[in-house]
Amino acid sequence: MSKITETRLTLAALIYGIEIDLKNNIKKNIIPFYENLAFFKNPELEKKVIERFEKENPGVLYIENLDEVIEFMDFYDTFTVLNQNKEFLTKEASVYLKSIINNLTDITPIRNRVMHTRPLLGGDFSHTYDFVSSLRKTDPIDWSVTIETREKIDRDPSYVLTLKFPSTHFENDQSNISHNLPVPDFDETGFIGRQQDVEALTKLILSNRVVSVLGDGGIGKTALALKVAYDIVDMNESCPFELIIWTSAKTTMLTTKGIEEIHTAITDYSGLIAEISISIGGENKLNEILEYLAYFNTLIVIDNLETIQTEEVRNFIRNAQTKCHILITSRIGLGELEYPRKLNGLSESESAKLIREIARIRNSETLLRLPQKTLVEISSKLYFNPLAIKWFVSTVETGIPPHEVINNKENLLEFCLTNVYEKLSSGAISILKTIRASRKKVTNAEIIYLSNLDPLDTRKHLIELFKTTLISRQIEDGSNYEQVTYFISDFAKDFLSKKYPIEQEYIKNHIKKSKELNTGISQIKKVQKYNIFALNALVYENQNQMISAKFLQEALIFSKNGDFESALQKVKEAKNIDPNYFEVYRVGAFIKATQGDLLSADEDYKLGLEIAPNNLRLLYYYAQFLMFKLEDINSALFYAKNVYNQQPNHPYTAFLIARCWNYSQEFNKAIQVIKNLKENVELDSKNLRIANTELISNYAESGKSELTIQTDIDNGINHFKKAFKIFDECANDKLIDYKMAKNFSTTVLSFIKLLPVVKISEYKEFIKELIRKNETYINLNVQLKEKIISLYQDKFSDNDLNNLIKNYEGNEKLIGNVIKPKNNKNNYVFIETPNERIFAHRYDFIDITTWTEWKNVVNGQMVSFELGENRGGKCAKSVKIIA
Incomplete structure (x- = not known):
């Protein structure tokens, strides 16, 4: 009980009060009319309740103790049985019960999370408290226990610490999975949002050996890992694990006073091994741990790995992952050892909800009165980071004005990015500079082109950066191939801007080169859509191949102009970026064949x-x-x-x-x-x-x-x-x-x-x-x-x-075929020759005098013409339709 937070105890007290009142209503209004449990109207429910009673009271006849038997009903069954026996209630009570049945149904899963020590969800507290606050002594159903409990808590919130609940209230964990998972530290507000992250991380853990949750400090990595771990425990028979071991290397925490150290955390490899050994009841030996993991299906969770990420720890993970599954939370990833899941900030609505939940629990009238728009603006300035939001509310409660808290985030930034930037190599810093100067999301190929680094070095440094939380990546939708883009996280952007600004000349040169790249890639995409068999219809499957395609495009231009030496040099550059890109060899072969x-x-x-x-x-x-x-x-x-x-x-x-x-x-x-x-x-x-x-x-x-x-x-x-x-x-x-x-x-x-x-x-x-x-x-x-x-x-x-x-008139004119635009109302067409398409205006057709004649020109019609020029460049003149 000592580990249960005040919020959880408060919920337990209120829900227990509701449960007692519902059971008392059954005892008062229904049991006097029955000699058995037939009013359950459910044989399976009867059997379950009787078995529970007899297990706790061996030798006692349940039929003679119906009031006692009712105590072994589940919360959901209490109001369900009342609703099924409305004939024993007054008309007013029956109508009233029907009006609150949805509220009671919603409280049922909250009750289960509280009693099974499972992570609470956002809104659990407010939903339950709002319902209890709506109850009155004059209601048709007697809520005397619940109302009395509410009034005592309102007068003295510490009252819940004095309560003792029956053993049937906080049920023992019914799961067959052994674990040492801690009580969630987010009970104050409950677990808010992140449903997609929960589902995705669960699937990753079940299908991969090493999974890491990467994100800025305070972004919610630990909360997500703990929520998912409990969800896996609750899978029961379908859970693939027999044991879940939780370890934490979190060494600091952010408070209103600044960054404070946690002295009970794991600080090195030896501490990690010792913690795992304690969990399995063995000696502090690596071989014994690995042997144990070989016999039992185990999930090991290492929270805040970045504080102890040494080569010894990496070697342990490398060895252990062959025998068990490992979940990691960290600000710096492991690279090739892991399957990473990047965690971003909360959504706007989730962030505002978090502020309101904290404010409501702490009775902060100032924050509760703020409109949704203002809460979203505050959350944005705090990067939608859950810890930052909690830190903000706590700091405001100390009497510091909100704008001062927002404008003085040095401790927050330092906490979230401490020891990350300083550990980067010069190459990684160069790439970070390139991404920052781009002022937008950029692909791997763009980074190669813009940074002037060797492709292999670029990939190595990107991996190094992505192992931190300084950059993020995102898979773009709507393309014919998987395109991953990279960008600077909001935290990092503010941190780097204050400590490491970029010089003006670098940014200008970067913009110039970026324009050259974008123009070339845009042209390649157009050709791809027009004709898949075109010589310059270059297809690429990843970012390195995309930049190779840019060089191949330049190679074809050189080749067309007869500059084969420059063309083949461009092909060589493309090959250096990705020697396994087949288009390099197709274009190279074509140029060589043209050259002879x-x-x-x-x-x-x-x-x-x-x-x-x-x-x-x-x-x-x-x-x-x-x-x-x-x-x-x-x-x-x-x-x-x-x-x-x-x-x-x-x-x-x-x-x-x-x-x-x-x-x-x-x-x-x-x-x-x-x-x-x-x-x-x-x-x-x-x-x-x-x-x-x-x-x-x-x-x-x-x-x-x-x-x-x-x-x-x-x-x-x-x-x-x-x-x-x-x-x-x-x-x-x-x-x-x-x-x-x-x-x-x-x-x-x-x-x-x-x-x-x-x-x-x-x-x-x-x-x-x-x-x-x-x-x-x-x-x-x-x-x-x-x-x-x-x-x-x-x-x-x-x-x-x-x-x-x-009768022959000569053959000086050029010959081509009409290509009509899709819009029939245009005053122009194109004339296609074996080598090019040429613009032709309606009034340059010698035989056309009326709009009707113009509309009757057939797509593909053969014409003769002379070359001329207009403001747009080359065009057809004196166009004559050939019969």
Whole structure:
């Protein structure tokens, strides 16, 4: 009893009073009408209560002592039984009981926490006291014991220290788990908030060997650990532990007078071992402890580890974690040994509630009158730190004005950060400076880029910092990959600003470099979303790879400008940051292949595939390299199949394998791939043009193969006709671009050249009509046009098409396809050429005069144009729609 706080005793007294009054009401109003316990209306409840009575009173007949039996009812059962027997109550009492039944139900778990010495929750005291304060002597139910208890406590709060409760009131712990958990030191206000932290920490403890709760001094690490430890004890049969050992190395505490030492705490490794030995009843020997832990499922809790964190202690944890689970609270973590859980401050509402709970218990009228907004502002200035809030209230109670307490937090900051900053290495301080200068949350990659430190050193120093509470990290939502950001805790920010300010020039240089990084990363993200197979669509999975991607982006720019030396230097820098980043090898291989170093490029591709053997983009680019650079068709086909099998309905994978089949002269397979793509995927105009161009090419190649060896002339001709039919459909749908037109012209030339003599008369008019009908598209390439007309004249001895050459107007204009914005009301479009997209305004279209004509321009429509300039830069002028 001596360890139970005054708050807990007060609650116990009030709830015990309610329980006595409820039982007295049963004795007075119900028992006189019964000879047994049938009024329980619950056989299981009868059995339970009778068993309790007979255990305490062996040989005594319960049936003759019903008033005594009632004393063995649980709190919840008392008002439940009364409510089920309302016919024995007055009408007023019945209605009244119904009105308070929810209050009594809410008090039930509070009663259990009090009687089982479990951590109290925020609001337990105020909820119970408010209910008891509402009770009156004139109520329809007799509350005489409760009211008398309340009045005595109000007159003299120390009255509760004189009370003696029956043994049935403070029940023995029913758990099978042995433990030495202390009575919670937060009983005054109860455990407030942190439900997510409680759930998360419980799961971590049950699934990991070493778990640490890291946070600033006073943030609530000990309270959380104790609450979770008791919750685990209450799991009973489902609890995986047979023993929970609590040890504390807390050496100081913050009071209104300043920082005071705790002389009973563990101060070193020997003290820790001795404390654990006492808990298991053994000798002060490490081997004996480890042997014990091997036989019993144990959870060891080490509170405030940072005060004794020596290599001896680390070695003990390293050895013990193979045999038991360990929970640590600390301001400085263990690093690789632990699974950390960072604890932050309370929420605004929780902080305000904490102030009100303390003020209410201590009867501080000044604080109770403050509005919610003011309480939140006070909490913010105290970093939402529970200890800081309690320290504030206690200090204000001594007579110091609130604003003076807020403005003089040196003791508070010193207590929370003592011996932390001074233990940092110079590298860790440099990184801390970088994060502070950023004035926002920053990623690991940004720190590498901005601090100019080696990536390995950066990671080492970040681990060192994160083992303290000077920086915090947070996983950002809404991204396609896990992105952890780092920031300075509020405590640390104030502490460092006062003691270690940053020079102005450093901050300016930092801002300049930060802008350069953000611009580059933003561009990379845009490309990723636009096309996953784009050369500069760099994907990264972590922060180091992100900064590598920034260097690779710069490498591609150098390569595009022909500066291969600088490009490869950037690739090297990216590789130094993360040598296991597959994009380093893909980009490096591409640049080397462009430069002509094919063997080195091949080696880089293979290294990349060792790291990411199934990466879609890496396989795609290697297959292209093998096909177009090394002309190794069989190997290219092998990798192209891998890509296609992963994403058979993506245009790029289908085009790749179709081209491989084409090179292998497996034209029917290539044709089937493209046809499947068109059937299964709704292609945009650009990819639909490419698909049809591929079909025209493959049908033409298949026809050429048949007509060259003349094994099946009709089948060969039919393949050419299928190619022409596809082109005709594209013309009707206005889906032709320059490449398709050139491909069509080449197909026409091949058909005329390979058409057997026996078929000349049959197809003369067909070919003539084909050329006339598509004159506009054949005109786009003057050399091919002249060849087609010349060959036609020679083949068919016909000069009817000579006028087509005379009508030719030249080929100086550029060719492209219209790309319309999603908003149909825009006065502009883009024209896509093989190399770029160019802006084109409505009024630069020669053939467009009305809004209706403008709306009828088709997405993908082929146009010719001249290059010009406007205020935004390069644009299209004199745009003419090609039929």
